[in-house]
Amino acid sequence: MMTKLNNSNASIGNVDECKANVTTKEQSNPDLDSLGRKKSSGHTGPKSTAGKNRSKHNALKHARNAKSKLLPYEDAREYEQLISDVYSDFAPQGCIEADLANQYIDCRWRSRRMEARIRIEQESIFAKMDRKSIATLVGIEEGYREHLPDYFLNMSKRFGSKQVEYADIAWRQYNNMVRDYDSGQFTDLEEMRIHFDVLFEGFEQWVRERDGLPPLLAPQRDQFNPAWSGDLEFLFTVIEDFAMEMYFQANFMAWKEQIRNWMQSWYLLQKRELREIDQYDLVLIKETHLAHTIIERLSKIQKHKREALLSMQKHFQSINSLKGEGG
16 A cells, blocks of 8 residues: 655655655565666766756656547647646646646646637638638629639738739739720730730739740740730630739738628528537636646745745744854
């Protein structure tokens, strides 16, 4: 049967001292003791103060990192880092403080796990959101909805004022070019390139950035590449793709608030999924409250020990002072 821990040692001793106070009824075996001494004769552990401080809680920390603490997909190195950070911040002394520190580590790990679960649930809701439906609610015409960019529901996406201005000019030039070409006002590609300069400068850069498309201009750069000028249908099909990118870039910032509002409305209608997230939130709140409670208990114990040590120091100083006066 295990004997009881010495309370005074547990409150002020280090973790190793607490372990030393635990004894059993089993008697030591001289032969095994001799063998153990032989095996350990070549290892004396760290000699420097820094090394001793690092290894002081090794046994306890490794025990807390049992595999059962982690789910198969969780990162053991991240868990080890949490242990290291907590022990570095609070420097627990004795079994009681170490136990509270480990409770806090477990609590924080469960909180991180729950935060990840909430994030995954929220992302799964938005993953089911239909971009075209949101675009319809915003008022984007059907033909344009076929060209919705990947960032359409990304509220962190931003375009600067110069990007918006450039895209707006390119988009307007595209519409004017199509109108003038259909009316017969412009039929020569070189004249169109000069007249709609912003559109074709942007298109040329856009083509260079895409694999599989031939250069827009011939090597001398003063005329169209025959691969384009010889196939006007292909040219106008590809330049439409570029123009649609300019259309969304020119208008996205103005639509952003509407998109955000419709996304919020759609999200709040997913009642079943939201009920699950609410349950996870409650668990997270409880874990956070428990973590704060553990830290308060640990801080009180450490404060009490500091005050007791200070009081003891003052007591001995007072005795030494009286001895000095008596001498």
